[in-house]
Amino acid sequence: MQNGLQKFNYEVFVSKTTLDMMLCDTKQPNIDLYQLIILSESLSNKEIEIITPKLKDTHSIVFRKYLREPLDEKKNNMDSLGIDSWIHSEIEMDVLRELISEYSNEWDTIFTKENDNLHFEPLDQLMIGFTKNQKKCFQVLYDAQSTCISREDLCNYIWNTGKTKSNLAQLSVLIKSLRKKLIKKGFPADIIETIWGKGYILKRYY
Template identity: 35%
Template sequence: MVSVLLLTKNILVEQKLQTKLQRLNYEVFCCTNMLYLMTQQSKKLPMISYFDYIILSETISENELQQLLVLLPESKIILRKLEKEPEKQVEGIHGWISEEASVEELRENLCQWEKCPSSQEVILSLVGSRIGNTGETTSTGSLSISKLERRALEQLYQANGKVISREELCEYLWSDGATKSRLAQLSILIKKLRIAFKKDGVSGETVQTSWGEGYLLTNTALEYYEQEREQEALLS
């Protein structure tokens, strides 16, 4: 069963969404205390790792949201509950959901962010593999990423520090272009790239978000990836 943590300041206002998620057989844990511990005491809570999805209620302010994003695990799917679609993407948030959506709409939206079971992810990490949309992995030197992630990284690298729009990246990566589903997948893909750089020991910002425009590689990421490509060329 897929588990959902719904962080809120008022559990009563979450009953409508909670009921719909439970109809879809999601195990929902609605909590105010965990929210308090993280925002007021800046505590990282190990039990969060047991949840597949983390939903942040509209009762949480933008300042509190930024505090939470620092404390939440990067490996989790983090969604924002809002009454209407936000005007801009928030770094670290995979997408948004509304309690006014039908059960069918919620089902399809949540399917966009479905992940492999945690136990499978642990096994894959132990053997040094990363799963992408193609189910295959590739390696640029020591940077281990999927083929789809590699294609996105190549596009960003070729831009040489200039911004590539999210729509342009979607058009390049998928035949159906910049649909809502593909834009959500792109957010996850970019997050995976950042995690891959971090796992490989690259400190600082690597894939930068330019609000309202798109993504770009920082000088740190450009230099690192260039070295990786040179190493790969020597080995081939």
């Protein structure tokens, strides 16, 4: 795969050291400049669960390579962490090229918006188009005034059932969808920041 990507003039960087640093939670490597990260099929699901949220904090596109198609339940669990696409280890290079192109266009659109002049509506108008739970989530993050809200507190506020595995998975999907809606409204891609091991912060840009 590495040789195939290089034939398409993609620069490829392979690093086990970077992986070890993320798994050990030591000083985090500078991965902000990597537009696409492909997670090897040699990584365990546990390792994926540890590093994917950290990768998504940099707004990178994350692909997960596999040898055998995972079960839907396991795939959904991984997707809730922020996996953008699944690719077979024997994927044809022209298919991978088009897949990368598709996600790269989305990535460029997001970061181009960060350089635009921003104009934001009043809060009630801003939440037009949000689902009920998205409104709840946004409101509590907004009221926190740029302080971190724990995942447990968000689960309690949104579902009133405490922090369960199901709620945590739903919360990850909810945050991801809410962030996308805010980006479409003109906010920077880091409008909702994930504080690893703690919770989320809604940054105040207005």
